[in-house]
Amino acid sequence: MTMKKYLLLLLILCFLQSCVSDEEEIVTNDDKSAEAAEEEEEEDNDDVAKNYLYLPLGEEASPVIEYRPKKGDDPKRPNFIFGPNNGPRVVEFYAPWCPHCQHFRDHYVDFGETLQSLALQQPEKVDVKIYAVSCAVYRPLCKTFGIHSYPVIRLFNAGATNATGSAKYFKLHPFQVLSDLGLHTAELNLDAPVSVNRKRRDKSRPDSLADTIHVRTKQNVFEDAWLSLDFALRNGVFMDSAGPLTNTTQTHLKEWLDLLHITMPPSWQIQKLIKALLDNFENIVQSESNLESVLQLHPPPRKKWSPACTHGDPVAGYTCGLWELFHLVTVGVVEYNMMISTDDGELVIHTEDAALKIRNFVESFFGCEVCRVNFITAFDQCSLNRCTRLSHATYSDTEWMQLPVWLWETHNAVNVRLLQEQAQRENWKPQPKDEIEKRWPSRQSCPKCWDEHGGWDDETMYKFLRLEYWPEDELSERYRNELGLNEVPIEKEDIVSSIGGRKSSPFILASLFFAVGGGAGWYARRQKRWLSGRHKKTDESFSHNGYNNHYDSAV
Numbered sequence: 193m194t195m196k197k198y199l200l201l202l203l204i205l206c207f208l209q210s211c212v213s214d215e216e217e218i219v220t221n222d223d224k225s226a227e228a229a230e231e232e233e234e235e236d237n238d239d240v241a242k243n244y245l246y247l248p249l250g251e252e253a254s255p256v257i258e259y260r261p262k263k264g265d266d267p268k269r270p271n272f273i274f275g276p277n278n279g280p281r282v283v284e285f286y287a288p289w290c291p292h293c294q295h296f297r298d299h300y301v302d303f304g305e306t307l308q309s310l311a312l313q314q315p316e317k318v319d320v321k322i323y324a325v326s327c328a329v330y331r332p333l334c335k336t337f338g339i340h341s342y343p344v345i346r347l348f349n350a351g352a353t354n355a356t357g358s359a360k361y362f363k364l365h366p367f368q369v370l371s372d373l374g375l376h377t378a379e380l381n382l383d384a385p386v387s388v389n390r391k392r393r394d395k396s397r398p399d400s401l402a403d404t405i406h407v408r409t410k411q412n413v414f415e416d417a418w419l420s421l422d423f424a425l426r427n428g429v430f431m432d433s434a435g436p437l438t439n440t441t442q443t444h445l446k447e448w449l450d451l452l453h454i455t456m457p458p459s460w461q462i463q464k465l466i467k468a469l470l471d472n473f474e475n476i477v478q479s480e481s482n483l484e485s486v487l488q489l490h491p492p493p494r495k496k497w498s499p500a501c502t503h504g505d506p507v508a509g510y511t512c513g514l515w516e517l518f519h520l521v522t523v524g525v526v527e528y529n530m531m532i533s534t535d536d537g538e539l540v541i542h543t544e545d546a547a548l549k550i551r552n553f554v555e556s557f558f559g560c561e562v563c564r565v566n567f568i569t570a571f572d573q574c575s576l577n578r579c580t581r582l583s584h585a586t587y588s589d590t591e592w593m594q595l596p597v598w599l600w601e602t603h604n605a606v607n608v609r610l611l612q613e614q615a616q617r618e619n620w621k622p623q624p625k626d627e628i629e630k631r632w633p634s635r636q637s638c639p640k641c642w643d644e645h646g647g648w649d650d651e652t653m654y655k656f657l658r659l660e661y662w663p664e665d666e667l668s669e670r671y672r673n674e675l676g677l678n679e680v681p682i683e684k685e686d687i688v689s690s691i692g693g694r695k696s697s698p699f700i701l702a703s704l705f706f707a708v709g710g711g712a713g714w715y716a717r718r719q720k721r722w723l724s725g726r727h728k729k730t731d732e733s734f735s736h737n738g739y740n741n742h743y744d745s746a747v
């Protein structure tokens with residue numbers, strides 16, 4: 193073979209190889225583009241489910257128009273409110289995470305169908321539009337109309353750009369609304385209930401997810417709690433104003449952040465956020481933008497709540513994570529106080545004070561109006577014997593445990609109340625076994641937490657709560673043995689990204705306190721008190737057969 197032929201063959205081979213490589217690269221890039229498109233579409237669907245209640249129903253299936261800006265539409269002054277030649281409108285302002293907004297959704301859909309049908313039967317055949325605005329997405333618009341709790345109904349007569357009336361969502365009736373809109377109908381019984389479309393509701397947002405099981409780890413608990421704190425600060429602090437906060441709300445926020453700083457595990461990454469908020473407190477209370485500038489520097493480790501919190505329902509994550517945060521705080525109060533020696537009484541976090549700060553946080557920064565009122569009413573009326581159990585002058589471990597046990601009872605009572613409300617809406621009567629199944633933990637997950645009569649021992653229940661809401665340490669294994677939980681598989685990496693780096697052995701709580709100085713002495717004193725049994729003070733102990741062996745669902 194001559195040199196020219198050899199070079200020509202070599203060039204042909206190189207050309208063919210280049211074509212194959214280019215083709216592989218094109219195919220690979222096409223595959224990546226398809227995968228990216230699928231991931232983007234999945235993310236968009238998740239955002240829709242998380243931020244909107246009515247959009248997932250579809251425009252054809254629902255009379256409710258979920259507001260989303262069209263091209264050229266100003267989200268702060270949308271055409272459907274401020275535009276010319278608008279007809280009569282009913283607008284619901286809601287938050288997708290609010291349980292009562294979720295429950296109201298199907299009622300609002302049925303109400304809209306009835307209202308529009310009645311309006312078209314009028315001599316003028318008026319076309320009444322039914323709108324919904326998600327305040328989680330369009331907060332400036334909600335602020336324009338002074339929305340500071342959810343859900344809220346505003347009425348707009350034809351041509352009006354300001355609300356001409358309002359209606360209480362739990363008393364919403366098409367006849368009354370037609371009258372308020374200037375569209376009168378024959379006078380009928382306004383107390384007639386509006387039916388709920390079960391079939392449509394079950395298809396779009398199933399009530400029962402009992403067949404779906406989500407494994408819950410401590411990492412889920414801590415990260416869900418962090419995400420809910422971030423959400424609460426972004427959406428609740430400046431809920432009804434642009435700032436600055438009033439003296440009362442400033443006090444409530446400062447006390448809440450101080451409590452979090454003391455009760456959260458010291459080396460949990462969330463402490464960086466809490467410290468930054470406290471260091472810049474005078475600045476963040478002036479405006480929402482100042483607060484968000486700090487929050488952006490310390491984002492949660494995850495953007496979505498875990499399936500163990502949402503159970504397949506994205507809007508359920510916030511309230512679930514908020515309860516997790518409250519449980520972490522109450523267990524943290526006990527753990528903090530355990531680290532104080534007997535001559536450090538001035539440092540003790542009193543259970544009554546901690547509970548009051550939780551109450552004030554809910555009152556000032558939680559947007560679901562009915563939820564807030566129920567919680568505050570139960571608290572102020574000393575439900576579950578709160579006023580007897582929690583005190584400003586408590587110095588015994590047994591008394592400190594009353595705080596997390598009281599909150600646990602409150603949480604269970606809320607679950608039972610929600611079950612009763614659901615049963616009332618769906619016209620069935622819950623049986624005692626239904627209410628028992630709503631209590632947590634179940635007998636299957638913690639057999640020793642309950643006695644044969646359905647009562648419990650406070651110290652036993654606290655040990656279970658500590659296993660759920662505190663990092664792993666030497667006491668964790670001891671408590672699992674005592675509660676018979678060792679047969680339950682434990683996640684090897686309970687707190688990884690949020691507490692610290694990966695670990696090959698159980699996380700030792702002592703490392704948390706070493707990091708903040710003086711921790712070794714605190715940890716040693718705490719372990720000594722527990723392992724010796726001297727944490728129990730018989731002269732200050734509460735009876736476990738008295739007020740705490742009961743279940744009060746009237747919250």
